[in-house]
Amino acid sequence: MTNQEWMNRGQEVLMNNYGRFPIAMVKGKGSYVWDANNKQYLDMVGGIATCSLGHCPEAVLTVLKNQAQTLWHVSNLYWIPPQVELAEKLTASSGLDKAFFCNSGAEANEAAIKLARKYFYRKKQANKTEIIAFEHSFHGRTMGALTATGQTKYHEGFGPLVPGFKYVEYNNLPAVEQAITDNTCAIIVEPIQGEGGIHPADPTFLRSLRRICDQAGILLIFDEVQCGIGRTGTLFAYQQYGVTPHILTLAKGLGSGFPIGAMLATAEVATGFAPGDHAATFGGNPLATAVANQVIDIINQEEFLKGVKEKGQQLREGIQKINEPRIKEIRGRGLLIGVEFTAEVKELINICMKKGLLVVGAGTHVVRFVPPLTINQTEINQALAIFRDALQDWDA
Ligand SMILES: Cc1ncc(COP(=O)(O)O)c(C=O)c1O
Structure with missing residues (x-):
């Protein structure tokens, strides 16, 4: 053919x-x-x-073959050892505490949006639902991630979008400060905008975002779906900026081509999810997490x-x-x-x-x-x- x-x-x-x-x-x-x-x-x-x-x-192929002969999928009704191990590695190296696994970048961002909202809902601050995103950002194609994406060309014809999103200019701190209200729950940002044209954030901008989030009691979400997992020369791009998020999303390089996504969060923010709040049938299955463990072991050196x-x-x-x-x-x-x-x-x-x-x-x-x-x-x-x-x- x-x-x-x-x-x-x-x-x-x-x-x-x-x-x-x-x-x-x-x-x-x-x-x-x-x-x-x-x-x-x-x-x-x-x-x-x-x-x-x-x-x-080769190194991943061996792991993939072994896992394929052992166990592929059981669902999250049960504990999955390679999933636990992967979560241990990602939390240990990110400074975050808890992991959720899914299958793609959009799904990881969808989970992050839901976690941010549910976290404040559980804290009896149900008014806090608004999310600030950036112009020229890209967060994926599912409805929440699509709405977070600050490019109208991707929105056209798909309305109504998810309510509660605002877009401000990237690297413009006063614009972010102006956009924050009592109802803001999170800011979602790519430390380096990928699809939008490879635009790195100014270091002071990223650090200031964390500061104003802390001051206003808002969650900072870093989307490292494209720039994470060693792509920039550190396991996570934010490590070069000296600033940590409350929530981090990953996918792409994590499985080196095997589909897997992840959302990490601080222990405090992770309390937003209780059993039944969020799920993915395939999320973190034995095959995907066995592969990702090996990928992380190789890259995180x-x-x-x-x-x-x-x-x-x-x-x-x-x-x-x-x-x-x-x-x-x-x-x-x-x-x-x-x-x-x-x-x-x-x-x-x-x-x-x-x-x-x-x-x-x-x-x-x-x-x-x-x-x-x-x-x-x-x-x-x-x-x-x-x-x-x-x-x-x-x-x-
Ligand atoms: C920064 C960023 N977030 C999210 C996504 C969406 O990931 P996926 O295509 O795996 O849903 C992408 C894809 O290019 C991306 O670059």
């Missing part, structure tokens, strides 16, 4: 909700993937910042995280050296890098793909590099060479 044939069959039976490239992926190993025509690509997309350990990593920082630096400097006048700005941290151009980048991404390099947009003018964290220096140099070559062919 060729790319064309898979595309033709797919168009017959799949919904038209994705703008797909005209290739079908059939195989992956490390930093490379192959399409149905057997063309090889160097993958700087990594399933959109998700395949943190590359494709089919000093040497590994140092490597992410170094490789991020190499990639960033390499892009700078291309000396391309159409580049407006290079942003991001670690291996979460956005390159903003003066023109729309759709065609540039297509040219890269034809030359065997996968990159993804973040908004219309930003090319995003989010490769596996296991990518090596030679592969980064190869990506840079293809990117330079593609820029020469791009007449925007």
Whole structure:
């Protein structure tokens, strides 16, 4: 079967909700993937910042196979040992106390929104339901997470949205202060905005958010679905900012491609949930949590995280050296890098793909590099060479 044939069959039976490239992926190993025509690509997309350990990593494969022969799924009617172990690891390394597991980033944010509201409800402050979110943010596609997403293009046609959300400018502290009322229960923010174009928060902004949350008795929610799990060179991006949230959401890189999401919270805030308040059938099942335990064990090592920082630096400097006048700005941290151009980048991404390099947009003018964290220096140099070559062919 060729790319064309898979595309033709797919168009017959799949919904038209994705703008797909005209290739079908059939195989992956490390930093490379192959399409149905057997063309090889160097993958700087990594399933959109998700395949943190590359494709089919041996160390995870062994765990996955063992768990698959032992126990797949039982539901949360019972205690699940690998789920307990994963919660122990995530709480120990985050400074938070309790975990809830689900299957995706949107679900993790949905859980965070529900926990924030229920926490105040239980404290007899049922008026506190309003959530402050940011312009250009992205939190997912379920109704709560979609409403939290501060981009009207994603809202259009899906109303009525969930009541109780306000949007303010990112990195604008006075705007946040103005938006707070007695009814505010939480602020949800990405320490580095991903889909919105790779915009890191100003360190003082993030720290001030925590301060004003503490002063006003409001919960701070960090959405690290994209920037967490080692992506920026620390296990959590907020660790580079010296500020902790009350609630943290994770997904993407946590399973390195195996679907799993998580919400962590302080012990105090976690009292918002009692049995029956929230649930997910698949959440934290043995298979997903066995995989995520192994992923965390590999990523949460000093040497590994140092490597992410170094490789991020190499990639960033390499892009700078291309000396391309159409580049407006290079942003991001670690291996979460956005390159903003003066023109729309759709065609540039297509040219890269034809030359065997996968990159993804973040908004219309930003090319995003989010490769596996296991990518090596030679592969980064190869990506840079293809990117330079593609820029020469791009007449925007
Ligand atoms: C910051 C952030 N939050 C939430 C989500 C939604 O995650 P998912 O697609 O797993 O629902 C994404 C996805 O790109 C994201 O980048």
